[in-house]
Amino acid sequence: MIDKGALETLRNRAIVILKENDLGSSTKPAPHLYPHQWNWDSAFIAIGLSHFDEERAQKEILSLLRGQWSNGMLPHIVFNPHCVDYHPGPAFWDCSISPGSPKDVQTSGITQSPILTFAVCQVFENSKDKKRAMEFLNRVFPKLKEYHRFFFTHRDPKGEGLAHIIHPWESGLDNSPRWDEVLEHIKLKWTPKYKRVDTSIVPANQRPTDKEYDKYTYLVELFRKAKYNLDYIRDKSSFIIQPILFNCLMYASLRCLEQIGNTLGEDISEIKQWILKTDNAINTKLWDEDSGMYGDYDLANDRLIIKNTIANFSPLFAGLSSSRVAASMKRTLMSPTKYWPDNGYPLCSVSMSEPEFNLVRYWRGPVWVNTNWLMIKGLENYGYHREADNLTKKTIELVLKSGFYEYFNPYTGEGYGASNFSWSASLVIDLIELYSKNE
Numbered sequence: 001m002i003d004k005g006a007l008e009t010l011r012n013r014a015i016v017i018l019k020e021n022d023l024g025s026s027t028k029p030a031p032h033l034y035p036h037q038w039n040w041d042s043a044f045i046a047i048g049l050s051h052f053d054e055e056r057a058q059k060e061i062l063s064l065l066r067g068q069w070s071n072g073m074l075p076h077i078v079f080n081p082h083c084v085d086y087h088p089g090p091a092f093w094d095c096s097i098s099p100g101s102p103k104d105v106q107t108s109g110i111t112q113s114p115i116l117t118f119a120v121c122q123v124f125e126n127s128k129d130k131k132r133a134m135e136f137l138n139r140v141f142p143k144l145k146e147y148h149r150f151f152f153t154h155r156d157p158k159g160e161g162l163a164h165i166i167h168p169w170e171s172g173l174d175n176s177p178r179w180d181e182v183l184e185h186i187k188l189k190w191t192p193k194y195k196r197v198d199t200s201i202v203p204a205n206q207r208p209t210d211k212e213y214d215k216y217t218y219l220v221e222l223f224r225k226a227k228y229n230l231d232y233i234r235d236k237s238s239f240i241i242q243p244i245l246f247n248c249l250m251y252a253s254l255r256c257l258e259q260i261g262n263t264l265g266e267d268i269s270e271i272k273q274w275i276l277k278t279d280n281a282i283n284t285k286l287w288d289e290d291s292g293m294y295g296d297y298d299l300a301n302d303r304l305i306i307k308n309t310i311a312n313f314s315p316l317f318a319g320l321s322s323s324r325v326a327a328s329m330k331r332t333l334m335s336p337t338k339y340w341p342d343n344g345y346p347l348c349s350v351s352m353s354e355p356e357f358n359l360v361r362y363w364r365g366p367v368w369v370n371t372n373w374l375m376i377k378g379l380e381n382y383g384y385h386r387e388a389d390n391l392t393k394k395t396i397e398l399v400l401k402s403g404f405y406e407y408f409n410p411y412t413g414e415g416y417g418a419s420n421f422s423w424s425a426s427l428v429i430d431l432i433e434l435y436s437k438n439e
């Protein structure tokens, strides 16, 4: 059992970090490395905020919604006008060339894994002032519905119930080995011109490689040339993927959108149809019976990508797997040769059994608090309370030992990437709440 005093100190420290990273109505993910507002970061951050400042949690979400495009898309970054040293910044994206971009805020031209509506539900559930929270729901519901409609209208042209992404940054798992082969196939028709800032803040061996950054930047240049026209991009680009994690978060968010609609007495028939379609598609198109694993569908090369990484287990979070498959996923997550190293810290972001597994490099092996949090919720969904408690405890112990880092070495617990990282702080607040309830 973790000492109560230590938990309280940790929670207070987490609150201080969120306050230090507060930009007023949004929170930057980290002091220097990420100086703007990020989409799924803000969703995770709002969940933590809702435990001690529900009004500020609502503000976080409203701030992100300011960036909504006319087609419903919520961008992956809403730029902070006071900060100039981030690549690629607003001038590089130059989203004003698209008639659909918002006029009064600067944003990136892509989206990110959609956990926002799930976060809105959590913020509502945790609120004490229900009258104010109902007003908040009323205000955000139409925007959230437009946001979800965007996926079905613009990211699912064949009406399969699965959204596709057009850039690794949209996944949130930027340099995951899941995309290696697809990126390898992208031949640069010109050399992208840019200067990296990230590697002057964090050691280069903890970040994506220059070769990967060339591809990331090249894709942004391609989108800019296409004036962010999604039909054109789908036609010209070879990075068009229906990821399991993205679609499971979308599904979980849709279930919450349905719940919000019910609470407000809104018509939810269209939302119900979206839910049904996505449920079927995840368990057919993204499931591989031979390997017993979920995967990502690579639309440009018409094949299922099977790689043993933490993303595969996201159907647990969405509650979309049968109990048989859930039991097998649980065993894999607990395996000391895959995700839960003996005498180390779970869960690796890439299985230790994969050749690409790396202890320090970003999304290629290190432990992340947000993916642990997703798995804890997923294990809970299937009644694996003991395992969920154990993972909660291990995650809190990791942060107690090393601090609120962005990611951690699964063998030693050493912290990497940015320190004082906002979602590590906010989700630890949520986990402490859970842990204290269960003890």
Ligand code: 2M8
Residues within 6 Å of the ligand: 029, 034, 038, 039, 040, 041, 076, 169, 171, 172, 173, 174, 198
């Ligand atoms: C990382 O991604 C950004 C680009 O969007 C970067 O590397 O500069 C990812 O970990 C992503 O999931 C996260 O949202 C973002 C901010 O924390 O950083």
